[in-house]
Amino acid sequence: MSGHDVKTGEMIVLADGEAIAQYMARWLTEQALAKTDGPFVVALSGGSTPKRLYEILGSADFATRFPWDRTQLFFGDERFVPATDPASNYTMTRTALLSHISIPPANVHPMPTEGDPAAAAARYQAELQAVYGADTLQPGRPLFDVVMLGLGDNGHTASLFPRQPVLQERRLWVSTCVPDDAPHTRLTLTYPAIHSSRHVVFMLAGAGKREAFAKVRAGDPAEPASHITTEGELVWLLDKAAAAV
Numbered sequence: 001m002s003g004h005d006v007k008t009g010e011m012i013v014l015a016d017g018e019a020i021a022q023y024m025a026r027w028l029t030e031q032a033l034a035k036t037d038g039p040f041v042v043a044l045s046g047g048s049t050p051k052r053l054y055e056i057l058g059s060a061d062f063a064t065r066f067p068w069d070r071t072q073l074f075f076g077d078e079r080f081v082p083a084t085d086p087a088s089n090y091t092m093t094r095t096a097l098l099s100h101i102s103i104p105p106a107n108v109h110p111m112p113t114e115g116d117p118a119a120a121a122a123r124y125q126a127e128l129q130a131v132y133g134a135d136t137l138q139p140g141r142p143l144f145d146v147v148m149l150g151l152g153d154n155g156h157t158a159s160l161f162p163r164q165p166v167l168q169e170r171r172l173w174v175s176t177c178v179p180d181d182a183p184h185t186r187l188t189l190t191y192p193a194i195h196s197s198r199h200v201v202f203m204l205a206g207a208g209k210r211e212a213f214a215k216v217r218a219g220d221p222a223e224p225a226s227h228i229t230t231e232g233e234l235v236w237l238l239d240k241a242a243a244a245v
């Protein structure tokens, strides 16, 4: 695998958020069906952008074609709130997708949000290591088939927020983050965990993403998303408003 970053990744510009969700649903299904040597391992993104994608994947057409029984669903980040909290990425995903599909419960891996956040991060890393089958990441053997990412106005992606110590993490796969410009303590995949992937896909819709996208695409080091790399392919799925075309 050659490896890509946010500057070299392919840009696919579509009409709007609906077109992005439809495109991603088809593409993800193709990737899942094509993966026959082992489980299809995905890190889901949170926030509002992927909600429509999850609804489409949960609709009858996709829900019956997608190989859910050999898919492992992880989360790229989570707010450290109870699963019943409306701010929970897991709750959004459960409502839009998980409650509509037939997936073995053991294949769904919500980030733990009880007790001490650092201990919860360690538990989640152990869960990833169990599916990966090793305690250290090995180049050429990606942890994830697909990592889905969004982009916040402040350049954060997953819960890698500006100015936070997690941006320096090079050993742990999962860590805590306490943003100084957003609510909630977070758990997040780290840069090395995201790097261990076949595909990283950013989904961005709306003019509100335009400025942050331009900075990240130019490689502005102050934007946490600028430091995302993958040992595989990186794709930007943008609507016209976000791409400013």
Ligand SMILES: O=C1O[C@H](COP(=O)(O)O)[C@@H](O)[C@H](O)[C@H]1O
Residues within 6 Å of the ligand: 045, 046, 047, 048, 049, 050, 076, 077, 078, 079, 089, 149, 150, 151, 152, 153, 156, 157, 158, 159
């Ligand atoms: O806090 C978060 O924000 C980003 C971006 O969310 P969006 O609603 O602007 O698309 C998201 O990717 C991340 O998972 C979420 O926890």
